[in-house]
Amino acid sequence: MKSNAKAESAKKLRRHIASLKACRLCSGMCSTPVSGGAILSRILLVGQAPGGKEPQLGRPFAWTAGKTLFGWFENSCGLNEENFRKKIYMAAACRCFPGKKPSGGDRVPSRKEIDNCSRWLQGEFEILQPALVIPVGKSAIELFIEYRGMSELVGRSWSCQYAGHKFEAIPLPHPSGASPWPKMEPGKALLRKALGKIAKHPAMRALKTN
Ligand code: SF4
Numbered sequence: 251m252k253s254n255a256k257a258e259s260a261k262k263l264r265r266h267i268a269s270l271k272a273c274r275l276c277s278g279m280c281s282t283p284v285s286g287g288a289i290l291s292r293i294l295l296v297g298q299a300p301g302g303k304e305p306q307l308g309r310p311f312a313w314t315a316g317k318t319l320f321g322w323f324e325n326s327c328g329l330n331e332e333n334f335r336k337k338i339y340m341a342a343a344c345r346c347f348p349g350k351k352p353s354g355g356d357r358v359p360s361r362k363e364i365d366n367c368s369r370w371l372q373g374e375f376e377i378l379q380p381a382l383v384i385p386v387g388k389s390a391i392e393l394f395i396e397y398r399g400m401s402e403l404v405g406r407s408w409s410c411q412y413a414g415h416k417f418e419a420i421p422l423p424h425p426s427g428a429s430p431w432p433k434m435e436p437g438k439a440l441l442r443k444a445l446g447k448i449a450k451h452p453a454m455r456a457l458k459t460n
Contacts, residue, residue, distance in 0.1 A: 259290055266370075266373050266377060267288050271283050276363045279363070284304045289335075289337065289340070290378070291339040292382065293338045297342040299347065300346065301426075305347050310340045314427065318427070322422070322441070322445055341374050343367065344364060371412075372413040375412055381452070382417065383418070384420055386422045386423075386425070394410045404422065406420075406444075408421070422445075
């Protein structure tokens with residue numbers, strides 16, 4: 251990207267995040283929006299929704315699921331948490347904490363809340379035009395790919411289109427520990443395969459030279 255275009259995109263992204271942080275559209279949400287900041291990147295990580303700790307700590311994947319997720323990237327791509335946060339834009343299907351289910355665990359955002367929040371994701375696709383999208387967990391994956399079970403989706407790269415923009419998506423399971431899928435076969439092997447594909451992707455390799 252030429253330097254003028256880069257400066258313009260950085261300005262748009264900062265404005266976008268200021269508007270995102272002011273969003274109060276969903277009355278059922280239990281926090282204000284969480285953002286990873288204005289990171290100009292061709293790689294977009296899309297999570298599901300923040301947990302209860304992230305709004306207090308002010309960044310996505312700030313608690314136990316984040317430790318697992320950043321461990322995956324450190325081991326496969328040589329990118330530690332600090333560098334990941336500096337180099338990769340972090341988005342989500344919903345940006346606010348949905349609250350707890352009466353039975354325990356975090357509430358899954360409703361279809362309406364995900365639809366409401368898609369305006370932010372669409373804006374990010376327009377500004378960043380990502381080459382690689384990493385959707386993490388079912389609610390994020392099904393924004394881009396018809397969901398048919400983790401074993402059918404993880405370990406492969408998918409040609410996708412969203413908000414009029416074409417890109418490659420490499421899905422990952424959610425690292426929360428709520429599902430044993432990433433810790434058992436075939437999940438373990440498919441997770442390794444997916445991380446290997448992410449490490450070899452040209453957009454990820456380009457991070458090392460930037
Ligand atoms: S979930 Fe998204 S659309 Fe809903 S209030 Fe939060 S930022 Fe706004």
